Amino acid sequence: MRRYLVGGAVRDRLLGLPGGDRDWVVVGSTPAEMVLAGYLPVGKDFPVFLHAQTKEEHALARTERKTAPGYHGFVFHAAPDVTLEQDLARRDFTINAIAEAEDGTLVDPFGGARDLGARVLRHVSPAFAEDPVRILRAARFLARFAPLGFTIAPETLALMRDMVAAGEVDHLVPERVWQELKKALEMPRPSAAIALLRACGALAKLLPEVDALYGVPQRPEYHPEVDTGVHVQMVLDMAARLAPGDALVGFCALVHDLGKALTPKDKLPRHIGHEHSGVRPLRAVCARYKVPAEFAAVAEIVCREHLNVHRIDELRPDTVHELLSRCDAFRKPQRVKQLALACEADARGRLGREEDDYPPARRLLALHDAAAAVSAGHAVAKGLSGPAVGDWLREARIDAIRAARASL
Structure with a gap:
């Protein structure tokens, strides 16, 4: 029996990043032998065990075979004769297909270390196309690693386009799409995920309401970047900067301007009432992906109220009170901070405005504090x-x- 550290722990160490969970592959063993050695079985679909002391996951080396569409349609084979290279070959990206022996020796049959150095996200083999979740994972990894200079390999992007054209993303279940989208929104550059999904055609399938924003013009005096889709990408990255790791604020950034895609062409580049027309497509997104209730509620507040926050100095005191009441701010005060952050991301997610001050956020919080002090x-x-x-x-x-x- 031989065991190898694999996946993210190896990748992140080679990148000089803090280590997370440590996962191991075990070669030359059987489930019975693992149990006899003191490992605790936990896997349902294939043999996975927990080390009795460290609780780190140990999976028997395995291969997989596609048997049906989607990402559930696989048959797994785990046996003592499955080699480490065979196990690594079924992984998604070369940078995740590097193993490290217990003596520190690297096993890197697919050039993952080379791609780490070149800052390239590249698929391991054509088997990548068998699992549509890998499109979402590519987007999430790019959202995480784009600040380090990572790009997608041209051949991987081409393969992803082929997968979308073949209808593979149609087999994704809503819960998994939301799980991966939420993780991407927690990353330092979520715009990279949205841009990649759009480049391969998946955004039009999964989030047509967001995809429709690209090419929609805005008034250049307020939006020097002009294109609404570009603006949303900038707002996403500003939200990640203002609220690192906060997927709720990130989701608000993603969907705050959906109404602009519905503006009649003869009214462009003005978008009168987009904050209200955006509620319907926002609710459609939330229903499709079973978005958690609080995410959906706060995103709707941001969509509906962001223009009011931008002009808070113009609102009468009673109008400010009604705004706070619509947010349920006196029972759920955290929503005011979330609204303020999303609105600041919207104001600063514009070309040349990234370093601007945004006093309305401070004023909204101060006015809410004053009102909430009265009980x-x-x-x-x-x-x-x-x-x-x-x-x-x-x-x-x-x-x-x-x-x-x-x-x-």
Whole structure:
């Protein structure tokens, strides 16, 4: 029995990045021998075990064979005669197909170390085309590694286009699409994921509402980048910069301008009312991918309210109060910060505006803090009850907003 460290742990060490989970491949063993050696079986589809002390995953070397469309249609074969090279050959990218023996020797049959040095994301073999999830994984890896200079290999992009044309992405289940999209939104350059999905044709299949934004012009005095799709990519990256690893804010950035794709051509480049027309396609995206309720709720708030936040200094105190109430901000105060971050990403996700200050975010937070400091307990202390509590609370919070604004 021989074991080898594989996958992300090897890749990230070679890149000089902090290590994450350590996964191992075991060659020359059987499930019975693993159990006798003290490993704990946990795999359902193929033999995977946990080390009794470290709890690190150990999988028996295996091959796989495509038997049906989609990513569930595989038959796995694990046996003592499966070699390490055969196991590595079934992996997605060369940079993930490097193994390290316990003495530190690298086993790299597909040139993964070379591609790490060249900063290239390249598929291991034509078998890549058998699993449509790998399109999503390519997008996620590029979102993570693009800041290091990584690009997609031309032949890998061509293969991904062929997969889309063959209808492979049609077999992806919504939960898996959302899982991979959410991970991409947590990465430092999520725009790279969206750009890659668009380049291979998958964006039009998976997120046609986002794909439709490309080529839609905006007023250049407000959007020097002009193209709405380009703007959304810039907003995504600004959101990742302002709220690193926050997929909720990233999702808000992705879908905040969907209404602009619905603007009649004779009205372009103006987009009057896009904040309201964008709600319907946003809800369609959330329903299609079973987006978590809080993600969907906050994204809708951002879509509907981002123009109000941009012009918060022009809003009357009672209008600010109504905005906060629509956000359910007094019961869920975290939403105000999420709204402020997404709106700042929108304002600064524009060509030449990346380093601009964005006072409306601070003002929104300050006005909410002032209003939230007034509670129903204050009304009860005044002897009020029933509907009178709500009436008093509304007026007192509006007064607090008015006083806070005067002090800003």
